[in-house]
Each structure stands twice: as structure tokens, then as C-alpha cells.
Amino acid sequence: MHNPIPYHPLVVLGATFAGLGAAYSRIDETLILERSALVGYEYINSYHPGEGWQETKLSEKGEDLKAELMRRQILGEDGRVHIPAVAPVMYNRINHDKLQLQFHTEVTAIHEHEQGWEITIYSPSGFSRLLAGAILDTRPEHAPEGAITGKRLGAMLNCGSDEPELPDGETLGVRFGRGKLAGEVMVGLRIEKTDDWLAARHKLHELWSKRPEAWQAWTLSAVAGYFGYEGQPEESSWTERRSFLPSYAYPNPLAALEAGIRTGRELTI
Amino acid sequence: MILSTRKNGELHQSAVDSPVFNAQYDVIVAGLGTAGSIALLTAARLGLQAMGIDRMHCMGGMGTAGSVNGYYFGTKGGVYEEVDAQVAELIGTVYTRSSAYNVDAKKYKLEQLATADGAALAYESTVTAVYLEGKQVVGLQWIGPEGLRSASCKVVIDCTGDAEVCALAGCDTSFGRALDGRAQPFTSVKVFAAGDKVSWRNFDSGCTDQTDSRTLTESILHSHSQHLEETYGEGQRLLHLAPLLGIREGRLIHGEDTLSLAAYFEDALPEEPLFYAYADVDKHGRDHAFESQALQDWFVASNLGAVNISVPVSLGMMTPKGYGGLLAAGRCLAVDHDLSTCVRMNRDMQKSGEAAATAAWLSVDKGVTLQQVPYEQLRDMLQETGCYNPEQDRGYQFSYPGDRKPAEVIHWLSEPAAIREGLASDRPGVAIWSCRRLDQGMREHLLGWMNAPDDQLRRHSALALGLIGERASLPLLRQMIRERDAYTLKDCRKNNQMRGYMAIYLAARLQDAEVVEDLIQLVTDPREIERPLYQPEEAGSRAKTQKYNDVYYQFFSHAMIGLLRIGEFHPHLREVIAQAMRQAVGDLGYIKRITQLPFGTYEYSIADNIQSVAMQELARWGSA
Secondary structure, eight states: OOOOSOEEEEEEESOSHHHHHHHHHTGGGEEEEOSSSOSSTTTTTTTOOOSOTTTOOOOHHHHHHHHHHHHTTSBOTTSOBOGGGHHHHHHHHHHHHTOEEESSOEEEEEEEETTEEEEEEEETTEEEEEEEEEEEEOOGGGOOTTSOOEEEEEEEEEOTTSOOOOOSSEETTEEEEEOSSTTOEEEEEEEOTTOOHHHHHHHHHHHHHTOOGGGTTOEEEEEOSSOEEEOOOOOOOOBTTEEEOOGGGSSSHHHHHHHHHHHHHHOOO | OEEEEEETTEEEEEEOSSOOOSEEEEEEEEOOSHHHHHHHHHHHHTTOOEEEEOSSSSSSGGGTTTOOOSOOSOOOOSHHHHHHHHHHTTBTTTBOOBSSSOHHHHHHHHHHHHHHTTOEEEOSOEEEEEEEETTEEEEEEEEETTEEEEEEEEEEEEOSSSOHHHHHHTOOEEOSOTTTOOOOOEEEEEEEEETTEEEEEEEEEEOOOTTSHHHHHHHHHHHHHTTOOSOOOSSEEEEEEOSSOBOOOOOEEOBSSOBOHHHHHTTOOOSSEEEEEEEEOOOOOSOGGGSOHHHHIIIIISOOTTEEEEEEEEGGGGSBTTOBSEEEOSTTSSBOHHHHTTTTOHHHHHHHHHHHHHHHHHHHHHTOOGGGSOHHHHHHHHHHHTSOOGGGOOOEEEOOGGGSSOOEEOOOOOOHHHHHHHHTSSOOHHHHHHHHHHGGGGHHHHHHHTTSSOHHHHHHHHHHHHHTTOGGGHHHHHHHHHTTOOOBOOSSSSOOOBHHHHHHHHHHHTTOGGGHHHHHHHHHOTTGGGSGGGSOSSTTOHHHHTTBOHHHHHHHHHHHHHHHHHHHHOGGGHHHHHHHHHHHHSSTHHHHHHBOOOTTSHHHHHHHHHHHHHHHHHHHHTOO
16 A cells, blocks of 8 residues: 655654764665754854864764865864864765755654654645654754753854964853864853753853953854753664764764764664 | 644645633744844834744844845834844944844844843744634744744734745745746855954855745755865855855735735835835846846846835735734735845845834734724834835935945936937936836837937837837847847946847847747857857956856847747747757757856756746647
């Protein structure tokens, strides 16, 4: 009998690096559902460049991505990275590699189904249903209780033409970091896990309005488009053909991608 | 009660018994973009229990999250200017300077002002359904971080940009132009740090249908991919790609009043304006030949594409026809595709939000329907804030962005001597359009001037005659086509047209069978591209660097569409036309002559679309 509901062996929730990695492990079998129009946002749009890029053990796919980032001078030998430029690389790869992805798609319900899971989504085309053999959830907002240990709101600074000396460690809840390019300075303000965007923006604004004298010349160029989350990286386990992978918790995007690739490969469909 | 939603692309309505709403409000603003943010702020300020819903996690839409932070025309005054003034105070102190305002400063200020007046916010939320009592909207359902939620309300202001709530409620809407359903091209924005400023750059990436999930996803991937640079070095430091595409046109509501560009030209204007929109017919696309006759008469045949027009916007243009409790603000106002090119600028869309919220307040405060809101009182309230200003009814003007030069008011001509002088110049547009307004009143003069020794006067008189439907213009129009008349008129600061393809448009408009042979030769002869007029003037020219030959594209596309128009009126010519068209666009060779840019670029898409439209029309003839 014809089944009118489309079936995908694996549905990934969230176009995070881990989600993209899982999709790369099974390109033809995987559909990624993403509520925004962003990819890899838990690093790129949160201005969280990560660390240990050069130390991460990589698969062929990961090596290929790393090589491109280095060739385009986005990633340096010293491990410093121009994180915003990773976005067009990933869009281009998704396009070129024909990953199946659907932006602006909300997941409104998930129910068990004899073929695995029935997912109800709402997209610009309205409500529709699809079937999944397995679901890998990589959305930080849907992390299990306790999986998120910290949350930050990031921003890019304008520090003028100088390469300023940055405070070490954390000052007033602010952690500073440098990108690869001259003058590329990022901050991450620690906020409460329960803070929403209204509260988070207000905290950053208030702090920066009353910032210390030493920071006076530094202004906010761009506030991050996604929260930075902290947690412990975990190898996922497939339970009832469903798993969660904390893409935000790995040392860097390549490590998150690799975790996704491994998780995808471990799934038996 | 009816729950009205969309399933698998189709409207789906079902009866529901007494739903339990999670909350109730006077007003729900759906979409907190350019219009919606000001609507919410205004509603809350007036004392309404107001809530705003937005897909993003901020207010301001394209003007903040989309990073298009400059103003291109529109009219000044109103609540938004007060917001902008407060945003300006934060620049250079907390937030980095930008080309206009820092978008993060505006995000912050908008939500602080709205919530200070009691507005509730539902960010990262998407409207999924509308509750109706008959045709009265009484509530909304949305999906957000807490799952599906619903609330009742007295008024919904649909500021989604795409009339999403109106469409979910079942209101009539339209999308795109008549010929092929395409809307204006969208833009994709990258934001970067340059020196001590934040700046942005955008390019048009093609046309999309943002109401279709798959098409929208493809557009996002294609356009964002095009921002990829070979290497990233010092100088311009990328900050981010805008998370919103710059969609210029979406669904347009059918309102209690609906204003078309054609009606505007006939001075058939709404009588109760709430504010004035002000811009040129800023259609962005290069595929003029695919537009309506009204638009091409103005843009192509009269070369007035960069003239600004003042468009009065009434409450009826914000009210979906036949529905209660529902207003629309933003780029989905009740105008047609042609006029939507103009009625969409950031200043004006902010005003539409203010006007809609003020109307909602009067409706709630007086306990009357939106249709019964007293115009005089609404107008006076808007005049007090500067949103409505009768002095902004400026008619037609040659105007310049950023006030680079003083605007020149256009007075249509009626004296033959003045028209003759205009036609004899390199700026004949006002004279040509004046002839159109006078119609047959200038016919005899124009016929005489076609035989004058002044070549400019002769040719421009033929253009004017062609526009009023006079076939006596055809010999001279045909001559301009045969010569590939490469003279570019000079009326406008941009979008000036070339006489050769202006003549093609007019000859086809006159259904001239005799021009078919020339047009067939133009689209099928492989040596056509070798003509001097198609050669870039210099090595570093824009055409060459952009890998796009606009002059060839204009001649080719006007000729193709012209052949279709002529075939429409001369069925006996269809076979020969169909054969030529298949030869012209049967393979992708013609695209390579137009552009060397790849699939996914705007230039490729308009070249590719010639084939699609041609095949569609030939199929309709039964000749595919």
C-alpha cells in the first residue's frame, strides 16, 4: 500500500555541526530539520571559536573541511580562527554535497510509530508529517536536564586599530578571545541558563554601558545571533532509535562534526 | 469557532468547540519586523494589552536582524523617528558606529521601549493557525519554545511581511507578476567590520517563493554560498551573514481598498490617506520585459523608472476585504505587484505599523469595528506624531537618495511647444508621459514632428505615438529596431533605457506583424552578439566584471516577449514564431551569451527564465 508520508531513515534536528556530521555519515538517508536559516550556529553565530582545532582527530570529511578552512585562511596554523567566515563555507558545502536540509521548519510533535517516529512539522508550507527510522536531536534548547552547565551571550568588539591587551580569565563575567584576523576580538558574557534574549541583551547592554575604564574605547560591533552553551561532550547512545548529541559542548566545530559522523555511523538502520 | 491553518500547502479549516486560550490580549502583532515592531510599540504606548510574536529572537526584522539599516526614500515623521533618535544616542558609546544605525542598538531599544509600556513578547515563535468566528479573527495559535500556544484577541495586526496570518485566515492574496508569478529578486546581506565602522553589502540572488519550504531553503543555501570568498585576509572582517533574506515582495492582500500602479497613473487614489509612501518604482530586477504593460509603459517606454511617486495609503489598504479584527501592515499592503515595488521602503513600512496600531486602538477604545474607525480622528492622531503629513503628498519627482541633490517636482506638460522641446532633448521622458496623459490631444503634433529634420525629435515622437497606440509610429520604430538604436536616454539617475529595445516593446504593444522577421533574426542569429552595441566599452567595465551583458539581455528578452505578444494577436504567425523561439532557447547557449555567472545567481536566473516563460507560453499555444 502506498504510504503518503515521506520516510527518512534518519532525521536530524538542528543544523549544528554535530547534526551536519551525522548527515554526512548518511547523506542519502538523512533529513536535517532546522528552525532558523543558520548552520553551525552553536559556534559560528555564538562567536564561540573553540580551541584545539589542530589537535582534533579527524575523519576524511573532517580533514577535508579543515583543509578548506586553512586554504581560505579562515583557520591558522596557530589554531586561531575567523569563525564568522566558516558560515559561507558550510552553506556552500551543504549545497554542493546535496545534504537534505529544510530551514524555517518547526517540530511541533514527535510520536512513536511502527516505523520509528512520526514527526509533525510546521514550515512555510504549513503542517505536514514525516516518518523517521531514528531521530538525532542536536538542538541545545532541547538538551536533557543538566546537559547545559553554562550559557553566554557573545559579541564582536570594535577595539579600534590597535591590538589591545585583553584581560586574562573572566572579568565581570566576561571572557575575552581573539579571532584570526587583526582586531578580531570577541567577548562572551556569562548569563543565567534561564535568561531569555530580552534579559540577556539587557545584561550585556547594562554591563557595556558601565564598563571599566580600561574597556572604554571598545564598543559592541555585533551581538551574537545565538547563545553560547557550555557542557560536557558525550558520546551519544541510541536508545529506542533516538539520541541527543550536545554539539555545543565539543572543543571546536571539527570535533562536533566528528561526533556527529561517529554517531551517524553507529546507528543501525 | 473555526481553526484555520495550512496543511501540506493547502488551507485547512475545522470547527473547534470553545478552545481554552493560554492568554487574551487586545492586540496581537504577528511579526515584529520593520512594521510590526513599531505597531507593537505604538499599541502598548496607547495602553492596549499587546503581544508580539516573531520567528526571530529580536524586534526590527530586516532593519535589525537583516542588517539593512539604511533608509532609501520613504517619508519622514512618526514614532519610528523617535526610536531612531534614541538609538543614535547609543552609537559610539556602547555600540560601534555603522553606515546608518547599529542594528543591535536598535534591537535593544525597540524591545526595551515596547516592554516598558507593557507589551509581551513571544520570540522564536511562528504563527501556525488563526481562530475565526465567521470572518472575524478572534485569536492566534503559534509554536514557540514552550510548544503550541494560543491567545484570543480583539485585533490581529499581520506584520509578517507575507500576509501569513491573512493567508492562514483564508483572505484573498496575490503573489508575483502576472506573466510568470515571479516576485522581485531577494537580496542576501553580509555584515563586516571595516575600519572603525560596521558596514554591510548585499547582492540580489534571484527570485524565491518564501511561502514554499523547499524553494526557500534552496534560496538560502544558494545565496549564502555566494558570499564565500577565495581567502579571508585583513581589511574587511566578516561579522556574520544576515539570518534573514532580504525579501522585497511576498503575498499582497486584497484590501477593502486596493491600489494598482495603473490606477495610480489614472489618479484614482484613496481619499483617506493615513500616510504617504514615497519611492521610485524600485523593482530591482533587470527583466523589465516580463512586467505588466502599465509598468513597462512607465519604466521602459517613457524611461521614468527612477522617478519617485507619493502613494497615499489608506486604512482600507490595510484591511483584508471582508474580514474583521484583522489588519495588515508592512510590505503586504493592498497594492498590486507593480506598485509594491514602491510601497515597501523601511520608513514607510514603519509608518504602516504605527497607523495600523493606532487604528486598532481606536477600534478597541470606541468599541467599533475597524471599518467604523473614524477617519478624521485617526488622521489627527497620526498627524500629531508626524506619521501623516499632507505636505508629503509630493506627486511625481526626480529625486536622489540621501538628498544628494534637491528633488525636482515634475509638472506634466500640456503646451505643444514645451512637449516639442522635451522630445527634442536627451531627456524626453516627461514629454513622452505627458503625451500619454493627453492621449489623442497630441496626435497631430506628434505625427508632424516625426517628419522633422531633428532626429531626436523624430524618434522620441515615434516613441510617444507608439505609447498612445498610433500605428503611424511603426515605420520609425521598425527602423530603430533594425538599426539596434543604441542611444541611451538620460532622464533618470539609474535605469535609463536604450531606444532600440524601447522600440521593440512598443512595436509588440502595437501587435506589429511586420517586425517579426527582425525579431526572429535578433534571437536566432548567432552573429547578433557580435554587433558593436553588445561589446563592453572598456576592459574594466561593469558588464565585463559582472560577467553579464545587460544590453544583449535587454534586446534578447524584449524580442522574445515581443514575439510572444505578437503571436498572441496573430495566430497564423505562431508556428514560425514557435520554431524560432525553440531555436533561440532550445539549448543553454543563449544563457552563456547573456552571462557567464553560474546557476544560483540572479543574472543566471533571469536568463534561464526566458526559456521557462517561452516554453510555458508555447505550450499554451499548443506549440511546445
